[in-house]
Amino acid sequence: MRKVIAVGALVSALAQVPTHAADLGSLLTNVDFSLTGYGTAGTVVTSTDSAVFIRGNEASGATKSFAENVDSNLGVQATARFNSWLAMTVQAEDSRDALTGVVPWAYVKLDPLDNLSFKLGRVEMPIFAISDSLDVGYANVWLRPPQEVYALSNLKELNGVEFSYSLPLAGTHLTLTGYAGDTVIWTQRYGQMNGNDTRGGELKWDTEWVTLRAGWAQAHVDGNILIENIPVGPIPTPLGPVTAYVPYNYYVEDVYSFEGVGALVDHDNIIAQAEWVKRYSRNYPGTVNATGWYVLAGYRFGAVAPYVSYARTDKYHGADYTAAGTLSDDQSTTAVGVRWDAFKSADIKLQAEHVNPQGSSGVSFAEVSSPLGLTPATPSGSVNVFSVTVDFIF
Amino acid sequence: MKRIAFIIMVSQLLLATAARAGDVVVIGNAASPPLTKEQVADLYLGKSQGMKLIDQPAAAPIKAAFYQEVSGHDLSQVKATWSRLIFTGKATPPKELPDSAAVKKAVAADPKTIGYIERSAVDGSVKVILDLK
Numbered sequence: 001m002r003k004v005i006a007v008g009a010l011v012s013a014l015a016q017v018p019t020h021a022a023d024l025g026s027l028l029t030n031v032d033f034s035l036t037g038y039g040t041a042g043t044v045v046t047s048t049d050s051a052v053f054i055r056g057n058e059a060s061g062a063t064k065s066f067a068e069n070v071d072s073n074l075g076v077q078a079t080a081r082f083n084s085w086l087a088m089t090v091q092a093e094d095s096r097d098a099l100t101g102v103v104p105w106a107y108v109k110l111d112p113l114d115n116l117s118f119k120l121g122r123v124e125m126p127i128f129a130i131s132d133s134l135d136v137g138y139a140n141v142w143l144r145p146p147q148e149v150y151a152l153s154n155l156k157e158l159n160g161v162e163f164s165y166s167l168p169l170a171g172t173h174l175t176l177t178g179y180a181g182d183t184v185i186w187t188q189r190y191g192q193m194n195g196n197d198t199r200g201g202e203l204k205w206d207t208e209w210v211t212l213r214a215g216w217a218q219a220h221v222d223g224n225i226l227i228e229n230i231p232v233g234p235i236p237t238p239l240g241p242v243t244a245y246v247p248y249n250y251y252v253e254d255v256y257s258f259e260g261v262g263a264l265v266d267h268d269n270i271i272a273q274a275e276w277v278k279r280y281s282r283n284y285p286g287t288v289n290a291t292g293w294y295v296l297a298g299y300r301f302g303a304v305a306p307y308v309s310y311a312r313t314d315k316y317h318g319a320d321y322t323a324a325g326t327l328s329d330d331q332s333t334t335a336v337g338v339r340w341d342a343f344k345s346a347d348i349k350l351q352a353e354h355v356n357p358q359g360s361s362g363v364s365f366a367e368v369s370s371p372l373g374l375t376p377a378t379p380s381g382s383v384n385v386f387s388v389t390v391d392f393i394f
Numbered sequence: 395m396k397r398i399a400f401i402i403m404v405s406q407l408l409l410a411t412a413a414r415a416g417d418v419v420v421i422g423n424a425a426s427p428p429l430t431k432e433q434v435a436d437l438y439l440g441k442s443q444g445m446k447l448i449d450q451p452a453a454a455p456i457k458a459a460f461y462q463e464v465s466g467h468d469l470s471q472v473k474a475t476w477s478r479l480i481f482t483g484k485a486t487p488p489k490e491l492p493d494s495a496a497v498k499k500a501v502a503a504d505p506k507t508i509g510y511i512e513r514s515a516v517d518g519s520v521k522v523i524l525d526l527k
Contacts (some may be wrong), residue, residue: 135481
């Protein structure tokens with residue numbers, strides 16, 4: 001899984017430079033370089049052609065025709081560890097996500113003490129119980145995270161600083177993480193906005209088989225959002241009349257917040273997970289505010305782990321709510337699936353879901369054909385979704 | 395009759411596993427303090443840092459026996475756990491060396507390094523810091 005390359009020989013030339021480079025040389029000759037990767041190859045099909053089933057902010061998805069892009073991804077990570085307190089990590093991903101996520105991680109990590117670390121650069125914020133390894137299918141039991149919870153966060157990677165302090169506590173670990181920096185807010189309906197002065201934190205308590213966590217994040221949002229493309233014309237041109245589309249932008253300023261609690265259990269062969277999250281806005285509650293939760297239970301029979309889950313999101317239908325303007329809407333999903341550790345570094349997963357968007361566009365559905373950008377769409381009734389993936393690491 | 399044969403077979407299998415697990419010892423440098431099973435499990439599952447960890451290859455039976463004994467996890471669970479840590483840069487995975495002789499050599503050379511080997515492979519160059527009896 002881990003290829004350690006002797007960088008020593010490569011950089012020993014540097015060490016030969018006798019004067020000021022001596023320290024640098026000794027730092028570089030001991031570099032432990034590793035190259036690792038992960039990926040998922042999968043396909044999804046649904047019971048409807050009235051809307052496409054998407055994951056997160058994908059630009060296209062599945063209908064009665066199979067779609068491979070929904071869950072498939074590929075990531076490569078390079079880590080250089082210089083000594084016990086200094087390391088660098090860069091990860092590149094060919095992502096499902098059309099806009100961001102190309103470089104989810106790129107940071108320098110400092111460990112001044114065994115229990116204390118700082119990351120400077122680009123990091124994934126710990127918004128959820130499983131935020132950091134969300135894209136690594138192999139690391140998780142489920143085929144895909146419940147969208148009723150995991151599609152609610154619109155915050156992307158943070159460019160800034162993160163610290164993490166872990167306190168040993170009678171055989172358990174209490175970990176406090178805090179972060180600050182800038183990010184972008186990406187929504188399917190409105191596109192991208194700036195997330196300035198973003199900060200947040202997480203408190204996590206780990207025992208041998210239970211993890212409990214609570215997290216919070218806040219961002220000052222501003223930017224011009226695209227409300228719609230207004231048709232103008234037809235305008236006479238030498239080639240005949242043409243209809244032009246003029247983007248109608250609207251300046252938005254807001255304070256966006258996200259909070260959540262979660263519990264993960266892995267005891268003997270029992271797997272259980274539950275999370276509750278809340279998204280809210282100071283200025284646009286009817287557009288933004290929503291809650292989401294899920295419960296998942298599974299059991300490991302050797303290499304085969306079947307699981308069931310139920311997830312639900314409720315949109316706040318306040319005064320400024322409109323079905324056409326909301327970031328997401330009501331939806332619930334019941335899923336059954338199985339993870340089979342069929343190979344040494346790869347698993348096979350199957351999942352069947354019954355998704356009920358309760359007469360709205362929910363969180364998982366978009367227009368089948370939307371030439372002017374992806375728009376949420378309401379499928380006709382509940383939708384059954386079948387997925388199969390192979391997750392691997394190398 | 396068939397059922398009895400099955401029970402005997404299963405108990406033999408369990409005994410065989412137990413016997414193998416009982417042969418694993420965690421070793422450190424002569425200067426290393428002893429560690430508890432929980433401390434070793436935390437280190438090898440990435441929950442705590444501060445030691446350089448040496449691992450054995452997946453093909454070596456001692457690897458599965460070691461992880462089963464300290465954490466109760468099988469190798470695919472261990473791999474999934476580490477894939478969570480590696481791809482977030484939270485921890486550096488144990489360095490894999492080809493055999494117990496190589497593990498002993500690495501541990502003997504550095505007081506911050508620990509590893510695990512068969513009890514029969516222990517010699518004066520290393521110290522047993524946890525016996526997984």
